[in-house]
Amino acid sequence: MSAMTNRLDTSRPAREHLLLQTYKQFDENPPMPEIAALRDGAKQFVPGAGSFTPKAILIGEAPGAREDQFGAPFVGKSGRFLDELLLAANLSRDEVWITNVVKYRPKANRTPDPVEIDASLSLLRRELALVAGDQCRLIVGLGRVACCAVAGKPISVTQAHGSVRSLKGDWRLFISYHPSAGLRDKGTRRAMIADFDVLGQILKGRDA
Numbered sequence: 001m002s003a004m005t006n007r008l009d010t011s012r013p014a015r016e017h018l019l020l021q022t023y024k025q026f027d028e029n030p031p032m033p034e035i036a037a038l039r040d041g042a043k044q045f046v047p048g049a050g051s052f053t054p055k056a057i058l059i060g061e062a063p064g065a066r067e068d069q070f071g072a073p074f075v076g077k078s079g080r081f082l083d084e085l086l087l088a089a090n091l092s093r094d095e096v097w098i099t100n101v102v103k104y105r106p107k108a109n110r111t112p113d114p115v116e117i118d119a120s121l122s123l124l125r126r127e128l129a130l131v132a133g134d135q136c137r138l139i140v141g142l143g144r145v146a147c148c149a150v151a152g153k154p155i156s157v158t159q160a161h162g163s164v165r166s167l168k169g170d171w172r173l174f175i176s177y178h179p180s181a182g183l184r185d186k187g188t189r190r191a192m193i194a195d196f197d198v199l200g201q202i203l204k205g206r207d208a
C-alpha cells in the first residue's frame, strides 16, 4: 500500500455514495476465495465510520466479536479505549474516520493472514481516496498489521510508535500500537496515551 491514492475532488455526498457502492460490490463479489471464506464465517461486513472531512483516518486490523455483531468498527472494549485515546489527541469520533484493513471478523479473532490482508488493500485504498477527498492526508496506524499494510513494508511498532512516516502521494502515517495491546499492558497503555498526545500536537500544528 506504499503507493497511496490519487486525490478525488468529488463532493461529499458523491464520495459517500461511491463508498457505499464500493463496499457493496466487495461484499457481493469478494476479490479472492480467501475473502469469500472470511465473509462466510462472519456475521457481516464491517464498514468504516465517521467523518467524510476527517482530520485523520484511523486504521485497525479487523473487526472483533462486538464489531461483527453491530456492524461498526471499534465498538467493543478496544473501542472504549480508543475513545480515551482520541480524547488525549483532542479529537472525537465525528472528526475522524475509523476503519479496519480487513472488513470481516476472522474466526476466533485470529490475526488476518497475508493473503487476506493483500486482498483487502484495494478496497482500503479506494476507501481512503473517497473518505479523504482533497484534504486529509494523515493515517493513524493502530498496531503492526495496519502499519505494515499501509506502509507496504515491515514496521516495528515498538520502535516507531509516536512517529510519522511519509508515504507516497503526500500521505503520512502516524504509528501507534493496537488499542488491545494497551488494554493488556499498563506500560503500553501509557505509551499510547503519550502517542495520541503527540498526534494532537501534530494536528494542532498543521492541517494534515
Ligand code: URA
Binding pocket: 060, 061, 062, 063, 064, 067, 072, 073, 074, 075, 076, 078, 079, 100
Ligand atoms: N480491533 C480492530 O482491529 N478493529 C476493530 O474494529 C475492533 C477491534
